[in-house]
Amino acid sequence: MAPRRAWLWLHLWMGVVLGAWFVLLGLTGSLLVFYPQIDRWLNPAQQETARCTATPSAEAVYAVLRASEPSRAGPWRIELPRTSGGVYEARYNRPVERADRAFAPLMLTVDPCTLQVTSRRFWGDYAMTWLYDLHYQLLLGAQGEVLVGIAGLLLLLSLGSGVYLWWPRGPWWAALRPQWRRGIQRATYDWHTRTGIYGLLVLSVLTGTGVLLALPDYANPVIHRFSPLQPMQQPASTWQPGLARLPLDAALRIAEHALPQAQSRWIETPPVSGGSYRVRLWQPGEPSERFPLSYVWIDAYDGRVLAIQDARARHAGNALLAWLHPLHNGEAFGLIGQWLTVAAGLLPLLLFVTGLMRWRHKARRR
16 A cells, blocks of 8 residues: 555645646646637737738738838748638747847738738737747746646656556446546545546647647657657858849749649748748648648749758658647647647646545545
């Protein structure tokens, strides 16, 4: 019984001391599954003001961005809408106003019908991005990422200890049958154990992927030992003064010709001083449709393809990294996976409440 008492003590005090932390990560994670949709709902100005008869060119949208922010000489990242008449979203990643922060881009939206800038915000200054930083970094920057990673490791330990304490002496499949017995103490125990066991697989996947995302400096070297990670390419452009820049729409056509089955998702423009386009494309089989990992680099002046990164042809280690975020937010399994992730984010709250009730019941008996 000594090992069991030790695991019981560990499981109890991790739940009591760290349970609220786990609840915070779970609830914020649930809200973030659909954070772009919630953000648009909270901010009607980001929605299109009228139905368009034709989709504007990407070059026209870029011209609006440059006219709106003439002092921004660096690259812009433009997210291409996936529906006809969808709003264009753009990021300027290194604004001088947020030079003290590692990630706080300037975020703009452009109405596709009127070609007007409909919102101008900095990441972290509005609700959903503030919530994102809370979930990912606890609003503490890089140190917060490490704390979130440690919390994930402790949550995995708590889940493992719970499985050990629950494991039945008889057939385990019999113990999986749903049952909620009469009496508050027995019902509380049943709710606590069934919630943990039924949600174990999803919670473990969400927690494990969260740890790997939060601790890349520690996780990636371990992955690299088993499957060498291929670094992102950074090809150079042949820019010279006086050359005319290739329009964005021409760059998009070149990129989609280089990867014939692909669909463009993002395009990053060169700085005003010259450079290359980087087009981010989704190909069938990639787990994330919004943030795929296939890229085409194009010389912004003569249209040459400088480099291609085909996500489907990369090593197993890179494939694992490509799956982390889509698994963490449920996108890898479509709408069903996203709603399952939302539900799983509520489980730490249920486990925390029933665990505290169970603790109080035992304390009163003693």
